[in-house]
Amino acid sequence: xxxxxxxxxxxxxxxxxxxxxxxxxxxxxxxxxxxxxxxxxxxxxxxxxxxxxxxxxxxxxxxxxxxxxxxxxxxxxxxxxxxxxxxxxxxxxxxxxxxxxxxxxxxxxxxxxxxxxxxxxxxxxxxxxxxxxxxxxxxxxxxxxxxxxxxxxxxxxxxxxxxxxxxxxxxxxxxxxxxxxxxxxxxxxxxxxxxxxxxxxxxxxxxxxxxxxxxxxxxxxxxxxxxxxxxxxxxxxxxxxxxxxxxxxxxxxxxxxxxxxxxxxxxxxxxxxxxxxxxxxxxxxxxxxxxxxxxxxxxxxxxxxxxxxxxxxxxxxxxxxxxxxxxxxxxxxxxxxxxxxxxxxxxxxxxxxxxxxxxxxxxxxxxxxxxxxxxxxxxxxxxxxxxxxxxxxxxxxxxxxxxxxxxxxxxxxxxxxxxxxxxxxxxxxxxxxxxx
Amino acid sequence: xxxxxxxxxxxxxxxxxxxxxxxxxxxxxxxxxxxxxxxxxxxxxxxxxxxxxxxxxxxxxxxxxxxxxxxxxxxxxxxxxxxxxxxxxxxxxxxxxxxxxxxxxxxxxxxxxxxxxxxxxxxxxxxxxxxxxxxxxxxxxxxxxxxxxxxxxxxxxxxxxxxxxxxxxxxxxxxxxxxxxxxxxxxxxxxxxxxxxxxxxxxxxxxxxxxxxxxxxxxxxxxxxxxxxxxxxxxxxxxxxxxxxxxxxxxxxxxxxxxxxxxxxxxxxxxxxxxxxxxxxxxxxxxxxxxxxxxxxxxxxxxxxxxxxxxxxxxxxxxxxxxxxxxxxxxxxxxxxxxxxxxxxxxxxxxxxxxxxxxxxxxxxxxxxxxxxxxxxxxxxxxxxxxxxxxxxxxxxxxxxxxxxxxxxxxxxxxxxxxxxxxxxxxxxxxxxxxx
Numbered sequence: 001x002x003x004x005x006x007x008x009x010x011x012x013x014x015x016x017x018x019x020x021x022x023x024x025x026x027x028x029x030x031x032x033x034x035x036x037x038x039x040x041x042x043x044x045x046x047x048x049x050x051x052x053x054x055x056x057x058x059x060x061x062x063x064x065x066x067x068x069x070x071x072x073x074x075x076x077x078x079x080x081x082x083x084x085x086x087x088x089x090x091x092x093x094x095x096x097x098x099x100x101x102x103x104x105x106x107x108x109x110x111x112x113x114x115x116x117x118x119x120x121x122x123x124x125x126x127x128x129x130x131x132x133x134x135x136x137x138x139x140x141x142x143x144x145x146x147x148x149x150x151x152x153x154x155x156x157x158x159x160x161x162x163x164x165x166x167x168x169x170x171x172x173x174x175x176x177x178x179x180x181x182x183x184x185x186x187x188x189x190x191x192x193x194x195x196x197x198x199x200x201x202x203x204x205x206x207x208x209x210x211x212x213x214x215x216x217x218x219x220x221x222x223x224x225x226x227x228x229x230x231x232x233x234x235x236x237x238x239x240x241x242x243x244x245x246x247x248x249x250x251x252x253x254x255x256x257x258x259x260x261x262x263x264x265x266x267x268x269x270x271x272x273x274x275x276x277x278x279x280x281x282x283x284x285x286x287x288x289x290x291x292x293x294x295x296x297x298x299x300x301x302x303x304x305x306x307x308x309x310x311x312x313x314x315x316x317x318x319x320x321x322x323x324x325x326x327x328x329x330x331x332x333x334x335x336x337x338x339x340x341x342x343x344x345x346x347x348x349x350x351x352x353x354x355x356x357x358x359x360x361x362x363x364x365x366x367x368x369x370x371x372x373x374x375x376x377x378x379x380x381x382x383x384x385x386x387x388x389x390x391x392x393x394x395x396x397x398x399x400x401x402x403x404x405x406x407x408x409x410x411x412x413x414x415x416x417x418x419x420x421x422x423x424x425x426x427x428x429x430x431x432x433x434x435x436x
Numbered sequence: 437x438x439x440x441x442x443x444x445x446x447x448x449x450x451x452x453x454x455x456x457x458x459x460x461x462x463x464x465x466x467x468x469x470x471x472x473x474x475x476x477x478x479x480x481x482x483x484x485x486x487x488x489x490x491x492x493x494x495x496x497x498x499x500x501x502x503x504x505x506x507x508x509x510x511x512x513x514x515x516x517x518x519x520x521x522x523x524x525x526x527x528x529x530x531x532x533x534x535x536x537x538x539x540x541x542x543x544x545x546x547x548x549x550x551x552x553x554x555x556x557x558x559x560x561x562x563x564x565x566x567x568x569x570x571x572x573x574x575x576x577x578x579x580x581x582x583x584x585x586x587x588x589x590x591x592x593x594x595x596x597x598x599x600x601x602x603x604x605x606x607x608x609x610x611x612x613x614x615x616x617x618x619x620x621x622x623x624x625x626x627x628x629x630x631x632x633x634x635x636x637x638x639x640x641x642x643x644x645x646x647x648x649x650x651x652x653x654x655x656x657x658x659x660x661x662x663x664x665x666x667x668x669x670x671x672x673x674x675x676x677x678x679x680x681x682x683x684x685x686x687x688x689x690x691x692x693x694x695x696x697x698x699x700x701x702x703x704x705x706x707x708x709x710x711x712x713x714x715x716x717x718x719x720x721x722x723x724x725x726x727x728x729x730x731x732x733x734x735x736x737x738x739x740x741x742x743x744x745x746x747x748x749x750x751x752x753x754x755x756x757x758x759x760x761x762x763x764x765x766x767x768x769x770x771x772x773x774x775x776x777x778x779x780x781x782x783x784x785x786x787x788x789x790x791x792x793x794x795x796x797x798x799x800x801x802x803x804x805x806x807x808x809x810x811x812x813x814x815x816x817x818x819x820x821x822x823x824x825x826x827x828x829x830x831x832x833x834x835x836x837x838x839x840x841x842x843x844x845x846x847x848x849x850x851x852x853x854x855x856x857x858x859x860x861x862x863x864x865x866x867x868x869x870x871x872x
Contacts, residue, residue: 006513009445077442078525078816089514089588107543109816111855151813152525171858178812178861376614377587380514380545419547419855422607425614 001255002099006088008250010081015073016245018065019238022276022348025283027355030347033319034309042319049220050227052128058235075119075152079108084250089378098401099256100394102414103247103274112416113270114145114230117239121228122149132156132225134218136211139165139338140172142230147181160186160214163206171420186211193217193315207331208342209314216317231267232346240273248277258411260290260397264389266339268346274413283357291358294389296340299332302353302360310344323350335365336424337385361393364435368392369428384416385424437691438535442524444686446517451509452681454501455674458712458784461719463791466783469755470745478755485656486663488564494671511555511588515544520686525814534837536830538850539683539710548852549706550581550666553675557664558585568592568661570654572647575601575774576608578666583617596622596650599642607856622647629653629751643767644778645750652753667703668782676709684713694847696726696833700825702775704782710849719793727794730825732776735768738789738796746780759786771801772860773821797829800871804828805864820852821860
């Protein structure tokens, strides 16, 4: 019997105390990453220059549950548990018999789900004596999260920010600087990878692949520095499962069970964070549960990519991972959902798509913004353009229920707010937004 | 015995069901507004062209409790109850024996406390058949809130936005348009008041006083339109008391009682919302409770203004109200805390200051931003420049406790986040911020 409340909150002692590892619940485990020199599976020693041992251990773990350290929980308490909403006003607007729920991660000070792993990564690095972190950021969500987490744990933080965003999003840059990070436009002259690009094109707008190459090089060459990545890797997806673990408790509070779980996919950590804790319901218990991964038609990794080993970066310095990929030289058109412009996706997520556990769909951005504005006018929250992909899919599923008369429970992830993306809304409202 | 938790949340059935009217608890009630033509106390008929009767009734009410209508509570549920935090990380950073708490209103979709009254005003207007609302906005917090509330209740919304902000804050403008409002730069050519200013200075940057004149004129001349104000008036302060009423419950959950209550003051609604529900503890029960209203030295209404009758707007069209005022022609320097640039303050708040119930302090903006950055790096949240005035005062009170060794409980209002004010942080971090 569904509750008549609108917002389902947990107390802070209900924050999950362990992360959920999906690997034991997968029909096929993900294939191991390959060393780019030898093409053999990489070992812990290959990753040691880049990551602390605790994270390398998590990257290859097959344990189902991994304890969340106390100092990480202490910081999670600054914004977690995040709320789960019943979208009653949106349901009424659509006139649907569906029950629509969303888990809202925009309550974090950085405005998205990214701090869930940034905080864990900063903690493990600090615990192993690392003094400085290097990372890349595209739209700026991840860089903001790592800058904040670094401030909490007293680490220096260097962010290689894709040059186009560096110019277009000074607000994002200022956020990172407010939390104490050093931000440089990528390609920069601070790395060999950056200088090589600049030599060919001094006005290069940069790309996430280039920025990754720079951050990896920075970390590899400095003794006091490690690298931090905001998506794709197993340990990143693992940390994000606090989202879905909380959502499970909150769906119980709501007296309901999801029939469809929806999330947007850039590298996959947001989708995995919400959906993976529900995967065993389908793969082990055989429940009729639909998972729907939503991406932009401008960067259709899951819907049009090839499932194969590929590099994670442009300069071919990272290990090769098996995933759906558009090719590591692919540069997507400049859509506003900057967080969804990666050429590949998390291997665990890709494997679950390959094995038919997770369905996929792609939308052009005008359809996404149409849904975003309808959502803002009914539910109030102005969503991040990335998250609005999930909103669009949820609304279409709810409209389908209206057609069939089915009363299904739809749960989607609202991974962040759009208050740093208002120029995108301006373009949409004034008719200047073009589909990529 | 203070709780060891960090965040104190209420369930949605703990949202207050009545607003608190401070008037019966005041040593001296506020003097009545005077008609600008007759200089006699105004009656309900004088206000009827501008406000619905329900709000006019609340404006003059001496009842201590006024029920919150169900449809207003339904919308409050989209973001209320708001969290109350214990600032444990800030306390540790300061090394203070003080216990610091803050009530965070930035969780509303508009990012500030303003929707608490915008929703109520939109509801009462809709209930009395009004089709369209006109208002002014300076920095944009109030306009955003009313735009959102108008979307929820199906009202048209016209916002006169101070021209300087209209140009400098396109993000704020886009927020309002996303929620469906029509936004024009003030002075505009849509009103006689606007045209008169433009005739004298076609490049006028505008002011809040001018924008108020335009919105009032718009509402007075159109049958289908009423006016909505975001601060100063009794009914606005009344609606904001949900903040303090929730905070009382949450301080109980925290097992603590505030010794000092702190808030920033622009027109007074944020301060009143948090503080007024605690006033009877002092005025009736004689508790030793300190109230501290914080303002910018650039607009020192309470600390340097004169207590007298003055107009609320520049064009002298509003009733005269008794308040601390810098004069209705006063134009403050362009500080970043745009919400604190009003020449007067709410009469109820001014009377309590006059009667010694509430203390006041003013800070220059560099000291405010210094505190804002320290807060962001310890507590995570990047505060609105307005709210950072309260943070600065709270930190100074906590440092005073360190000197004396006193363990006092400090409660301050964090009225909003600063994610739409990042250019102000950029100026501060790059040394470009000048004290007004």
